[in-house]
Amino acid sequence: MIRITDKISIDEAELHETFVRASGPGGQNVNKLSTAVELRFDARFSPNLPTDVSIRLQKLAGNRLTKDGVIVIDAQRHRTQDRNRADALARLVDLIRQACHVPKPRRATKPSRAAKAERVDRKKQRGKIKSLRKSKPDFD
Numbered sequence: 582m583i584r585i586t587d588k589i590s591i592d593e594a595e596l597h598e599t600f601v602r603a604s605g606p607g608g609q610n611v612n613k614l615s616t617a618v619e620l621r622f623d624a625r626f627s628p629n630l631p632t633d634v635s636i637r638l639q640k641l642a643g644n645r646l647t648k649d650g651v652i653v654i655d656a657q658r659h660r661t662q663d664r665n666r667a668d669a670l671a672r673l674v675d676l677i678r679q680a681c682h683v684p685k686p687r688r689a690t691k692p693s694r695a696a697k698a699e700r701v702d703r704k705k706q707r708g709k710i711k712s713l714r715k716s717k718p719d720f721d
Contacts, residue, residue, distance in 0.1 A: 583670070585677050591629050596673075597621040598666065603657035617657035620669040625650025630677075638680035652676070 583591045603617035624630065624638045624646070642652045654676075656669035692700075 583674065585674055586681055589629065589631070589634065589677070589681065591622075591627070591677075595622060595627055595629070596670075598669075600662060603665075614662075616660060616662045616665055617655065618662065618665040618669045620654040620656065620666075620673060622652045622654075622673055623650060624652050633683075634677070634680050638677060641676060641680050 583593060583596075585591060597620070599619045599621075600615040601617045601619060602615050624635055624642065627635065630638065638652070639646055639650060645652050645654060647653060652673070654669045654672050656665040656672065658668055659665050
């Protein structure tokens with residue numbers, strides 16, 4: 582079990598890893614070894630995620646989310662398979678932790694009377710500056 586928060590943990594059986602050849606650094610091994618990791622996690626049907634966390638996770642995933650609700654994380658920053666696996670898992674855990682945070686609802690507010698007056702004064706001042714540019718002085 583992978584611990585996300587005190588209340589949420591994911592079973593390792595829910596994660597599916599595939600290894601592919603990575604682009605980038607690797608020297609002579611780059612064309613021989615499959616060091617890049619593609620980690621897949623089904624966010625939509627995960628039994629260990631609460632529904633609200635799952636919905637926020639799918640919104641946060643963005644382009645990493647497939648039509649089926651599967652999050653795909655590609656990791657190829659490092660030269661070894663183990664480090665890429667750890668990197669992909671850390672990125673997934675971080676994404677789920679972000680989804681666990683409940684956003685504070687925004688309350689609409691109105692500007693104060695003083696703020697409105699200040700805005701109007703600034704507009705008048707700016708208008709005066711612009712009006713000075715329009716008229717050309719007559720030297721005759």
